[in-house]
Amino acid sequence: MLNIPARIYNAISKPIIFNVKGNSGLYPASASIVIDGEVQGACHRQDWYRWFKYKSSESRNPEYSLSAMIGESLHTFLSNYLKDNVHTTNIVTLSVEQSLFDSNHFISGRIDLFLKDLITNKLHGCDIKSVGDYKSGMVIEQPDTSHILQCAVYLDQFNKSALLNGAQPVEDWIILYMSRDGGSYKLAKYPHSSPFKNMWQFSLTIVDDYVVITNQIGNSKEYKEITMTKIYESYNVLMEFIKTKELPPRDYAFQYSEEHIMGLFKSGKLNKTETKLVQEWIVDKAKPNELGMVKGDFQCKFCDYTTLCYSKNPKEGEKGKQALYNIEPQTLVKKETTITKFNNLL
Numbered sequence: 001m002l003n004i005p006a007r008i009y010n011a012i013s014k015p016i017i018f019n020v021k022g023n024s025g026l027y028p029a030s031a032s033i034v035i036d037g038e039v040q041g042a043c044h045r046q047d048w049y050r051w052f053k054y055k056s057s058e059s060r061n062p063e064y065s066l067s068a069m070i071g072e073s074l075h076t077f078l079s080n081y082l083k084d085n086v087h088t089t090n091i092v093t094l095s096v097e098q099s100l101f102d103s104n105h106f107i108s109g110r111i112d113l114f115l116k117d118l119i120t121n122k123l124h125g126c127d128i129k130s131v132g133d134y135k136s137g138m139v140i141e142q143p144d145t146s147h148i149l150q151c152a153v154y155l156d157q158f159n160k161s162a163l164l165n166g167a168q169p170v171e172d173w174i175i176l177y178m179s180r181d182g183g184s185y186k187l188a189k190y191p192h193s194s195p196f197k198n199m200w201q202f203s204l205t206i207v208d209d210y211v212v213i214t215n216q217i218g219n220s221k222e223y224k225e226i227t228m229t230k231i232y233e234s235y236n237v238l239m240e241f242i243k244t245k246e247l248p249p250r251d252y253a254f255q256y257s258e259e260h261i262m263g264l265f266k267s268g269k270l271n272k273t274e275t276k277l278v279q280e281w282i283v284d285k286a287k288p289n290e291l292g293m294v295k296g297d298f299q300c301k302f303c304d305y306t307t308l309c310y311s312k313n314p315k316e317g318e319k320g321k322q323a324l325y326n327i328e329p330q331t332l333v334k335k336e337t338t339i340t341k342f343n344n345l346l
């Protein structure tokens, strides 16, 4: 039997063709910010590992790769739909995947969509984010902080360019969410005001250096703690670690300490099950190292360098060698032999 899922799973697990990326700059997705002493957004250490081409210390999970591929196809679908339906949507796609480079902060990236609304004649940037069920529930009321930081960089870069060139400024940067699964009960329940259950958006603007997010209902929320100054300062800190080759401290934790969990408990940030566990531990005299709660930052759980980062020598990881392909010579010989035999039979 031709087992297509198994063939695809194996192909994703053991790719034979590799894309080699150089360091053209820090990514907009590497944006981070410190709010009330806590880092939000990307982890400097993770970006440092990437910059110096450390090999992932974790095994590849084909399930995540498949989700990423489905996400990419949603991007393509949406871009193509807008390009093909200008007359009915009244939206013109001015550019797709346009590159940008900021030499001051050494940021380089590509935007998803740059659009013109034919009804208002206003310009809009747009970043498409495809999300699974769990994440959908988290970004239905407000965007993910890392998405806010990334889109704030895009908008700031485009409007700085407009100012320099005397061009029309960009109205806002739209964060367009699409649910890959569509099964989250929150999507069905939450009145996000989109005619679609599985597609909704937020509009990001920058006012006096800080970010404002407006949802589809038209309600705005000021994020005075998220300023462009602080975002760019954080990029400068990361670049300093890269220049000095000094490993940045961990911005996140794979497992919170009991003190940290107590802090979350006191501020009501634990769920019901976790709260009950802490209460029982307190009743049991809160003996050190006996809480037994597995809780940490998701950034570490989905990081490519967790094992290396938590090893005794976190700088001593294996560096990736340049590889463009990995086709075993025997495989080629075997296939040639088969083809030759087949030809002989004809």
Ligand code: SF4
Pocket: 043, 044, 045, 046, 250, 251, 252, 253, 254, 299, 300, 301, 303, 304, 305, 306, 309, 310
């Ligand atoms: S494991 Fe956590 S702290 Fe370490 S690099 Fe990854 S995200 Fe950062």
